[in-house]
Amino acid sequence: MLLKRWRNIWNTLAFRLTFLYAVIFCISTFVALFVVYYLSASIIIASTDRELLSEHHEFASLYKQNGLAAIKTAAMIEASSQGPERTFYRIFSRSGAELATSDTSAWSDLNPARTGFSLLSPKDDVKFHSFKSAEHQYGIRIINARIGPDIVLQIGLSLERNAHFIEAFRKIFSVSMIAVLVFAAVVGWFLSKKALIGVEEVTRTAIQISEGSLDLRVPIKNRGNEIENLAETFNQMLDRIQTLISKMAEMTDNIAHDLKSPLTRMRGIAELTLKSRKFDDDSQALASKVVEDCDRLLQMINTMLDISETEAGAANFDKKKVDIVPVLRAMVELFQPVAEDNAFTILTELPNECYATVDVPSFQRMVANLLDNAFKYTSSGGTVTVVVRNIEPFIQISIQDTGVGISAQDLPQIFQRLFRCDGSRSQPGFGLGLSLALAIAKSHGGNILAKSTPAKGSIFVITLPFLNES
Amino acid sequence: MRILLVEDDRQIAEFILKGLKEAGYAADHSDNGEDGLHLASTEAYDAAIIDIMLPKLDGLALIEELRRQNIDTPLIALSAKRTVADRIKGLQTGCDDYLTKPFSFSELLARIQALMRRASRISEPTRLKVADLSLDLVSREVLRGGEKIEIQPLEFALLEYLMRNAGGVVSKTMIMEHVWNYNFVPQTNVVEVRISKLRDKVDKNFEPKLIHTVRGAGYVIKEMA
Numbered sequence: 001m002l003l004k005r006w007r008n009i010w011n012t013l014a015f016r017l018t019f020l021y022a023v024i025f026c027i028s029t030f031v032a033l034f035v036v037y038y039l040s041a042s043i044i045i046a047s048t049d050r051e052l053l054s055e056h057h058e059f060a061s062l063y064k065q066n067g068l069a070a071i072k073t074a075a076m077i078e079a080s081s082q083g084p085e086r087t088f089y090r091i092f093s094r095s096g097a098e099l100a101t102s103d104t105s106a107w108s109d110l111n112p113a114r115t116g117f118s119l120l121s122p123k124d125d126v127k128f129h130s131f132k133s134a135e136h137q138y139g140i141r142i143i144n145a146r147i148g149p150d151i152v153l154q155i156g157l158s159l160e161r162n163a164h165f166i167e168a169f170r171k172i173f174s175v176s177m178i179a180v181l182v183f184a185a186v187v188g189w190f191l192s193k194k195a196l197i198g199v200e201e202v203t204r205t206a207i208q209i210s211e212g213s214l215d216l217r218v219p220i221k222n223r224g225n226e227i228e229n230l231a232e233t234f235n236q237m238l239d240r241i242q243t244l245i246s247k248m249a250e251m252t253d254n255i256a257h258d259l260k261s262p263l264t265r266m267r268g269i270a271e272l273t274l275k276s277r278k279f280d281d282d283s284q285a286l287a288s289k290v291v292e293d294c295d296r297l298l299q300m301i302n303t304m305l306d307i308s309e310t311e312a313g314a315a316n317f318d319k320k321k322v323d324i325v326p327v328l329r330a331m332v333e334l335f336q337p338v339a340e341d342n343a344f345t346i347l348t349e350l351p352n353e354c355y356a357t358v359d360v361p362s363f364q365r366m367v368a369n370l371l372d373n374a375f376k377y378t379s380s381g382g383t384v385t386v387v388v389r390n391i392e393p394f395i396q397i398s399i400q401d402t403g404v405g406i407s408a409q410d411l412p413q414i415f416q417r418l419f420r421c422d423g424s425r426s427q428p429g430f431g432l433g434l435s436l437a438l439a440i441a442k443s444h445g446g447n448i449l450a451k452s453t454p455a456k457g458s459i460f461v462i463t464l465p466f467l468n469e470s
Numbered sequence: 471m472r473i474l475l476v477e478d479d480r481q482i483a484e485f486i487l488k489g490l491k492e493a494g495y496a497a498d499h500s501d502n503g504e505d506g507l508h509l510a511s512t513e514a515y516d517a518a519i520i521d522i523m524l525p526k527l528d529g530l531a532l533i534e535e536l537r538r539q540n541i542d543t544p545l546i547a548l549s550a551k552r553t554v555a556d557r558i559k560g561l562q563t564g565c566d567d568y569l570t571k572p573f574s575f576s577e578l579l580a581r582i583q584a585l586m587r588r589a590s591r592i593s594e595p596t597r598l599k600v601a602d603l604s605l606d607l608v609s610r611e612v613l614r615g616g617e618k619i620e621i622q623p624l625e626f627a628l629l630e631y632l633m634r635n636a637g638g639v640v641s642k643t644m645i646m647e648h649v650w651n652y653n654f655v656p657q658t659n660v661v662e663v664r665i666s667k668l669r670d671k672v673d674k675n676f677e678p679k680l681i682h683t684v685r686g687a688g689y690v691i692k693e694m695a
Contacts (some may be wrong), residue, residue: 194683265482268489333624370660372656375658
């Protein structure tokens with residue numbers, strides 16, 4: 001359920017654009033901040049090194065002028081003034097013997113190998129080195145430098161202060177990354193929504209058109225070339241569809257006219273023969289058969305045309321908000337005596353009122369076609385039940401019979417034009433009633449669903465869009 | 471009684487004219503809109519049958535022009551178009567009834583006769599009578615040979631329609647349309663069953679039988695000679 005919802009959200013273009021925008025925005029911000037961080041860190045190390053180097057120069061010149069005793073004193077003074085926890089000074093002979101040291105009680109592990117003393121080869125004057133110890137987790141920067149032919153000065157500096165700065169930087173870094181992420185998501189969403197408004201408008205129009213209002217067009221506003229192109233192309237396509245449909249309507253009208261005139265003549269002549277009573281019984285029977293067949297043919301042509309027109313949305317429906325309950329009651333009353341004659345019952349379960357937006361004549365025809373179907377297959381002792389339920393999100397009108405039912409293999413095909421179940425070939429009808437009913441339901445934004453148990457009966461459920469206000 | 475027919479299909483015109491003549495009407499025929507208009511506006515007709523698709527001047531324009539000239543002859547339009555919208559358009563233009571092709575001649579005749587009866591009727595009757603069957607429109611009482619017959623509202627409406635058109639054939643389509651207000655005939659035999667129920671009440675225990683079936687056309691209520 002949740003997964004499905006997530007997938008739905010993920011599938012929207014707006015979300016994907018937002019996501020992509022946020023990711024790219026965050027990555028570039030991260031890279032920029034990281035470069036700044038890296039550069040700042042190296043600048044800080046470089047300035048520490050410069051500080052250490054300048055001290056080394058001071059000590060070197062002091063040694064040159066005043067000798068070993070002077071630098072020993074200077075080292076002690078420097079160390080205590082800067083704080084023995086922050087820095088230490090040590091003086092070694094070239095061989096590695098410690099000649100003097102400041103207070104190193106706050107420093108452990110200062111053996112020559114760890115402090116990088118041994119890295120200072122005879123050729124080098126200065127060597128920098130970094131390491132971490134238990135007390136100084138932020139690291140220690142050390143300079144080992146020759147200040148005389150036989151004297152090496154070692155200065156260690158705790159990097160704690162630098163570390164504080166770096167720490168603060170990291171905090172700012174992460175806070176701003178979160179801020180950037182939120183900002184990127186919001187801006188991304190806003191931008192993609194704005195970009196997609198045009199597309200949504202096209203979609204909205206397409207939905208309205210699929211419901212049958214073919215004369216709608218997508219408004220073309222200044223929204224960027226791509227969307228305008230889409231809207232224009234879409235409108236051009238609609239123009240073409242509309243032309244085709246009106247041509248089709250014209251053509252079917254012409255065909256209808258062309259077929260109907262000869263049919264009218266044929267029926268008329270046969271009917272006059274029937275009325276004149278001048279001919280023998282056989283001719284009369286023949287004439288009567290011609291009239292009947294003309295009527296059947298006409299009904300079939302008309303129903304086929306009705307289905308095509310309804311499916312194409314070309315039928316002129318006058319849809320109004322009406323209470324369908326009295327309409328259904330009247331229809332049940334109309335069909336009632338047929339049920340009585342065939343000794344079955346017609347039951348209703350109708351609410352007091354139920355408003356729907358329908359074209360009443362075609363609504364009646366849709367229901368009548370389903371009633372025809374139910375009546376055709378229900379035998380004596382059976383029941384036809386008409387139920388209306390008006391519960392969001394649908395109005396449901398179900399017509400249930402206790403007839404022979406429809407086999408599972410026939411069920412998916414019953415709404416197809418001219419389809420008739422094997423068992424119904426002997427029954428009257430052309431297999432057009434359900435197609436027309438479905439076309440009418442769809443043109444009202446609804447549907448018809450059929451369920452059936454062979455030998456027990458079928459249920460047809462018309463669904464229509466629910467109307468909120470009643 | 472004189473009827474004008476404006477129809478360009480020669481064969482259809484022929485059988486309508488033949489039928490009208492057999493039914494005892496005098497009929498004039500014109501095969502295009504202009505001549506039709508000329509005839510309709512210069513001669514006095516009791517009714518006119520006008521095809522919608524006509525050469526020179528189409529049927530709707532013809533009807534419109536006649537109504538504009540205040541000629542109130544009952545008009546019935548014939549057309550191959552069958553949607554409700556077309557029908558409404560036809561009726562709005564000023565024709566009194568509308569029939570789609572192919573139609574049964576009996577239906578056309580029944581509708582013309584109904585229109586002419588309506589046009590000639592001076593005052594609305596309160597009681598309809600056929601032989602010894604009478605129907606009171608005010609008290610909604612049905613009597614056969616002085617005996618009161620219990621009748622349902624839908625059957626009352628059906629009987630009233632048959633009796634208003636007494637002697638004339640009414641088709642299933644006319645019954646569905648005018649009595650119960652549906653513009654289609656369902657496959658289920660609702661009209662037949664209703665007629666048979668009505669016969670059970672009005673005709674079964676009485677002589678002579680009044681409600682008759684006309685093959686290929688519909689029903690008629692009359693006292694058979």
